[in-house]
Amino acid sequence: MIKPVLSTYKILKEKAFNSDIDESWVDWALEMMQAGFESDSLYQLAGISKPYNQFELQDLTNKVLKELHLDYSDKESAIRNYVYYLISNAIDAPEKYLETLRELKNICIDLDMAKEYMDFYLLYFAKDDLLEIGSQHYWDGADSANIDTIIKEQFGLWKQQFEAEIKS
Structure with missing residues (x-):
């Protein structure tokens, strides 16, 4: 198949x-x-x-x-799969982090600030503020030197959790 x-x-x-x-x-x-x-x-x-x-x-x-036998009736599953797709495409591409986080932030907002996506919401504003003004107050300990490392770690954690849930 x-x-x-x-x-x-x-x-x-x-x-x-x-x-x-x-x-x-x-x-x-x-x-x-x-x-x-x-x-x-x-x-x-x-x-x-x-x-x-x-x-x-x-x-x-x-x-x-x-x-094509593609089901979209389960909105929650469709969103989680899409987030997995976004993260998979961006995890090793720091140049895509802001764009990916923007999309994830919008998903969080669309879902009434869903807790599952709140870290991405905060990371978006942290990275955006660091790029715009050089400082941020959204993510403790994040600065211009380590924000991409933090984002990659958070992407990796979410992806790992998603893959573990799929296997179980």
């Missing part, structure tokens, strides 16, 4: 929250085709261009996900 591409996590999170369909869906469809997935609806999605008709695209993406 072919395994979906990593960006599928983002797509399922977007679908779970009924977000607008954009070019990232077209890119995902192309990636899935390159990975070996085949479906008439997937081919159709890969060929869509602007301007996007959201009503038609919502129906089309529902068909694509159904044909």
Whole structure:
């Protein structure tokens, strides 16, 4: 069985929250085709261009996900998988830390300041303040010299916990 591409996590999170369909869906469809997935609806999605008709695209993406047996009904799971995807792509790329933390901060806010994502919220503002003004008051002991190490450690801890939960 072919395994979906990593960006599928983002797509399922977007679908779970009924977000607008954009070019990232077209890119995902192309990636899935390159990975070996085949479906008439997937081919159709890969060929869509602007301007996007959201009503038609919502129906089309529902068909694509159904044909590929990809479930997005569990929002919590879709979010956790997406966070795993984000962290996996950024953990060894400090240049992506601020962008990744911004997305994680937004997830935390969207989920009414969910405790599970609160550290990422605080780390985002700590890193942002360190870049902007050279000091921060969000994360004890964090400074410009060690903030990336702290972020990598927190990413690693979250990823390790997620993987342990998957195995159990």
